[in-house]
Amino acid sequence: MTPPIERSAVLDDVSKAIVEQLQEDGRRSYAEIGKAVGLSETATRQRVQKLQEAGVLQIVAVTDPLQLGFARQAMIGVRVSGDTRVVAGAMSEIPGVTYVVSTAGSFDLLVEIVCESDDDLIDVLNDRIRSLPDVVSTETFVYLKLHRQLYNWGTR
Amino acid sequence: MTPPIERSAVLDDVSKAIVEQLQEDGRRSYAEIGKAVGLSETATRQRVQKLQEAGVLQIVAVTDPLQLGFARQAMIGVRVSGDTRVVAGAMSEIPGVTYVVSTAGSFDLLVEIVCESDDDLIDVLNDRIRSLPDVVSTETFVYLKLHRQLYNWGTR
DNA sequence: AGTGAAACGACCGTAGA
DNA sequence: TCTACGGTCGTTTCACT
Secondary structure, eight states, rough: OOOOOOHHHHHHHHHHHHHHHHHOOOOOOOHHHHHHOOHHHHHHHHHHHHHHHTEEEEEEEOOOOGGGOOOEEEEEEEEEEEEEEHHHHHHHTTEEEEEEEEEESSEEEEEEEEEEHHHHHHHHIIIIIITTEEEEEHHHEEEEEEEOOOSOOOOO | OOOOOOOOOTTTTTHHHHHHHHHHTTTHHHHHHHHHOOHHHHHHHHHHHHHHHHSSEEEEEEEEEGTOOOOOEEEEEEESSSHHHHHHHHHHTSSEEEEEEEESOOEEEEEEEEESSHHHHHHIIIIIITTSSSEEEEEEEEEEEEEEEOOOSSOO
C-alpha cells in the first residue's frame, strides 16, 4: 500500500488566505486579516509569526529600480570552468547584482544586474564579472521592458 | 553653462534611511523608524505613504516557492517573430510564470517559470509557451540553486 | 513639510478551553 | 491551536508652526 500523495502541507487553506492578504498589503492589521479569514487577531498573528520563523514568508519593502535612477538592467548568462558555487559566491558580492542562480543548460549561471547607465554596465561586466578567474564567457541580455514581476507563486 | 548632474532626486537621505528600515522589516512601526532616522512618527508615515502612492515603494509579503512545494524553477529564453509585446502579454497570463522581460540580445524574451515537477515544466513549456503562434524557438535553463535574490537595489 | 497632543485602534502577553 | 481579555504602544486626526 502506497501512502496518498501529499501536496505541500506547509500551508492549509486558512494560512493561504492570510498570505494572500499580506501579498496585497504587507501592513494590513492582524485584526482585519483575521476578520477576512475567520480567525481571531491572536491566532492570525501567531500563524504569521510561525511562517516567518520557518522562512516561508517574509514581509519586506520592494522598490522600483527605474524610479530610483537605475535605468539599466540586464541578465548575464555566464559559462564557468571549475566550481560554479565559488563563482556564484563572488558574483553575489558585486554591487548592483540582484540575482544569481546556478542553472543546467548552455549557461552555468544567470546573473541579473541593476545599474545607472550603459557605462556602469560595461564597467561591471568587464571589471567585475569577466575578470573573474573561472569565467569562460558571458552573454548579455539588456532589459528593454519588464512586463511582469511576481514575488510569489503558489498561494492561490 | 550646463546644469550640474542631478542624481536621482527621488529619495533624499532621510527617505533612503526609511526605506532601508522597511527593507529589513516591512512591519516595523513608524514610531521606531522615525526614532532611527530622526523624524516624528507622523512625518515618517507621511513620507512612506507618498512613496507608496508614487509607486517607488511597496510593502508586500514574499514567499519561498520551494517551501510551498514548487520544487522546479526555470528561466526560458524565447525567440519571437513579430510583436514581442503581444507574446510577452500572452506569457504573463500563463499560470506559474513569475517573470517576463523583453531583452536585446540573442533572446527576445526571458520568462521565469515556477512549477511543482519536471512533468509540469514540460507541460507548460510545450502546451503554453512553444505552442504560441510567434514563438520561434526556446532555450531552457533549469534552476539548480538560487544563490542570491535581492528585491531592491539603490538605497544603500 | 514639519511637530505635538488626544482619541482611537492595534499589538502582545497571559490565561484558559 | 484556538479564543478571550487587559495593559501597552502605535496609529490617526487635527490644530498649529
